[in-house]
Structure formats: structure tokens, C-alpha cells
Amino acid sequence: MMRIEVDRDLCQGHAMCELEAPDVFAVPRKGTVELLTETPPADLRPDVERAVRYCPTQALRLVEDRPS
Structure with missing residues (x-):
């Protein structure tokens, strides 16, 4: 499953x-980016x-969470 991480200190709102x-x-x-979902669907x-x-x-940053 993929997860998105945002560094709001770096975001400058370029969109x-x-x-x-x-x-x-x-x-x-x-403002800075807002996530509508942290774990978007694969599609x-x-x-x-x-x-x-x-x-x-x-x-x-896109992070791959491995199932435990």
C-alpha cells in the first residue's frame, strides 16, 4: 500500500x-498542500x-508500506 508524506516546511503552495x-x-x-487522502487507491x-x-x-514523498 502506498502512503504520501508531506513536508509542510518545504511546500510553497505551487499546486x-x-x-x-x-x-x-x-x-x-x-496555503500549503492538503492531502485529500494519505493512502490513495492503486489506480x-x-x-x-x-x-x-x-x-x-x-x-x-511516496512511501511503500509493507504488510506485516
């Missing part, structure tokens, strides 16, 4: 993540990967 994955990220006009993985890749401040 590239919201453009790439609007079902997962929201960025208010004057959104390509969108989330693009959002992480294109974040100008590298504030996003």
Missing part, C-alpha cells in the same frame, strides 16, 4: 501536485508519482 492528482491533493490560494498511483516528481520544492 503542481493538485494539477497532476486533483483527487489526492488540494492547495488553497494562500491513482501514476498521478501521485507525477505529482511527487514535479513538486518544485520536493515536499512530497
